[in-house]
Amino acid sequence: MENKKKITITDVADKAGVSKSTVSQYLNKRYQYMSSETKNKIAKVIEELNFRPNDNARNLKVKKTKVVGIVLANLLHHLSTEIVRVVEERLQSHEIKVFICNSDDSPEKESDYIDLLISKQVDGIIIFPVGNDPKVYNYVISYGIPLVFIDRIVDGVTTDCILLDNKAACRLAVSQLQNKGHENIAFLTLPTDIPVSTRRERIEGFKEAMSFYQLEVQENNVFSVPREEIQGVLEQRFLQENKPTAIVAGNDLVLREVLSFINKVSLSMPNDLALVSIDEVTYSNLYNPSITTVNQPVKEMGEKTADILLDRINGKTDDPFRVYRFAPELIIRGSC
Amino acid sequence: MENKKKITITDVADKAGVSKSTVSQYLNKRYQYMSSETKNKIAKVIEELNFRPNDNARNLKVKKTKVVGIVLANLLHHLSTEIVRVVEERLQSHEIKVFICNSDDSPEKESDYIDLLISKQVDGIIIFPVGNDPKVYNYVISYGIPLVFIDRIVDGVTTDCILLDNKAACRLAVSQLQNKGHENIAFLTLPTDIPVSTRRERIEGFKEAMSFYQLEVQENNVFSVPREEIQGVLEQRFLQENKPTAIVAGNDLVLREVLSFINKVSLSMPNDLALVSIDEVTYSNLYNPSITTVNQPVKEMGEKTADILLDRINGKTDDPFRVYRFAPELIIRGSC
DNA sequence: TTGTAGGCGTTATCAG
DNA sequence: CTGATAACGCCTACAA
DSSP states (O other): OOOOOOOOOOHHHHHHHHHHHHHHHHHHTGGGGHHHHHHHHHHHHHHHHHHOOOOHHHHHHHHHEEEEEEEETTTTTTTHHHHHHHHHHHTTTTTTTEEEEEEOOOHHHHHHHHHHHHHHHHHEEEEEEEEEEEHHHHHHHHHOEEEEEEEETTTTOOOOEEEOOHHHHHHHHHHHHHHOOOOOOOEEEEOSOOOOOHHHHHHHHHHHHHHHTTTOGGGEEEOOGGGGGGHHHHHHTSSSSSSSEEESSSHHHHHHHHHHHHHHHHHHHHTTOOOESSSTTTTTTTSOOOOOOEEHHHHHHHHHHHHHHHHHHHHHOOOOOEEEOOOOOEEETTOO | OOOOOOOOOHHHHHHHSHHHHHHHHHHTTTTTOOOHHHHHHHHHHHHHTOOOHHHHHHHHOSOOEEEEEEEESSOOOOHHHHHHHHHHHHHTTOOEEEEEEEEOOOHHHHHHHHHHHHHHTSSSEEEEOOOOOHHHHHHHHHOOOOOEESSSTTTTOOOOOEEEOOOHHHHHHHHHHHTOOSSSSSEOOOOOSSOHHHHHHHHHHHHHHHHTTTTOOGGGEEEEEEEEGGHHHHHHHTTTOOOOOOESSSSSHHHHHHHHHHHTOOOOTTOEEEEEEEOOOTTTTTTTSSOEEOOOOOOHHHHHHHHHHHHHTTOOOOOOEEEEEEEEEEEEOOOO
């Protein structure tokens, strides 16, 4: 189990009785310039020695690494990982591998991983951004590495962005509820003090949708509070007059809290309270009653991300950067 | 937005009016050999030029990369990602970064990613294995890269393994059910034709636990079928005599199917049917009724994984490789 | 305290 | 078809 000296292309060349160059030719599949005899010989030696070329050395000469880095805000966020899967599949089919990094909602970690990916010379970077310092991201761009944002926009950074049409999502949610006769609708989301474009868009979208359907937005029905306070504010709200008859949960974390609240006070859906959640969750079909959700088109978004990135990497496009908005889809289930 | 020539240590040296070596010293924080004047000058130039050292070149000389690769079987599997988070946190505190790769339950992809990680010269590799060809894994070891398996064992590979004590998990599940007076207990798991040690261990564990509690294992109560067949076999089974009064779900995927079945035929838990699931799921507390689960000690397992790997990487141990079994924990909730 | 020279493992160029 | 040889960007003696 000694940590033996790593074997190199030179070892292979020596043992095969050819030169390094020839082995290199072999590694790069330039078989044309090679007798099938030497070819086989090299193959055998590589097998025997269990040789693997050192990519670091290779990338010193060759500019492309065929690796793309994805920096995830949160590994546990199901939507992100689903998009990643789609992106990865698409990139794989172009022979590109993916390294996933987890920023764990920390701008510092995110920045560290971006630096690492740059120093590894990856061909492209995809970020679910958590930070709000444009400098970090702009450096990637100025370094010449194609960059795509998913899920959020960062002020001051001009690059391709893949986003849900959040306002349309709210409109779908509200439309479904007002269809069912609800007028007193509450909206809950996490705090918007940090510049997370998504949350702000959803609040605005909710308000716009309400007025679109000529419903009144009661100010004590719109909440933007930290996760751990959600149950508290709901309990309070439901002690007041004029209880909401329906709730729109601004994302999956909010949904969890809302469901806990509903369980705790034994409300029954959809009669006591109707519910629509933005973003799919794993248990929407399983839950009793099943949960109506507004879903992101994961497949389309992932594929678009991969395609844009590929085009930029291969220099196939000089189109100006733009924001791609994807239409949400309403999945009507039992909760409303 | 031209893809400008990447700037190198030479550019920095030139612009700062010092030599490459001095810049290198700076990069490696050897400030002792440097006037604070030159130090500041270099810092400024690096900032201005937005220089980032090329890790590939660096790693050619320096053996440690300070990067560990994790190959995940399935990004969407919550348990895995939770363990990854713990591992990562631990490794971060030792200045080690983590690249996550998704094998997507494909042995080929897994093998490709292992090769990639090797050629990137990572310091260590952690795998949630999906393949069963020892060669792939043994190559990592023979290459001198420390390797840790999580969740499964692979026949023919001798290395450190982090596993749940699966038999104990089944014993906990059965004990809880027999406590509640159940005797006719069914067990469901996915197929065991591929050599996935975990599934086999859980089936055996179930049988042993039953006999330990002097309960009879009815052969038509033990299922090992593909996911898409689970609901079908349950429907059939519940048409027969002697219906089970309780079910143990062998993992989270099985649980989903069982819950769908229960919903479809409108059984009520825990009265019509009691349920215990092995492995935690995100919705266990939210569900109605909440779901009793046998949990893996994610934190301990993740930390142990990181610690073992760190010790191996730093050559701090020559202990023989071993299998670490972790005690599961029963979380009693409403489903039984 | 700074500079020079050589090497890390691979690829590319160009003779042979 | 094969083999020298010079990069690639950085690090590390050792010399100045």
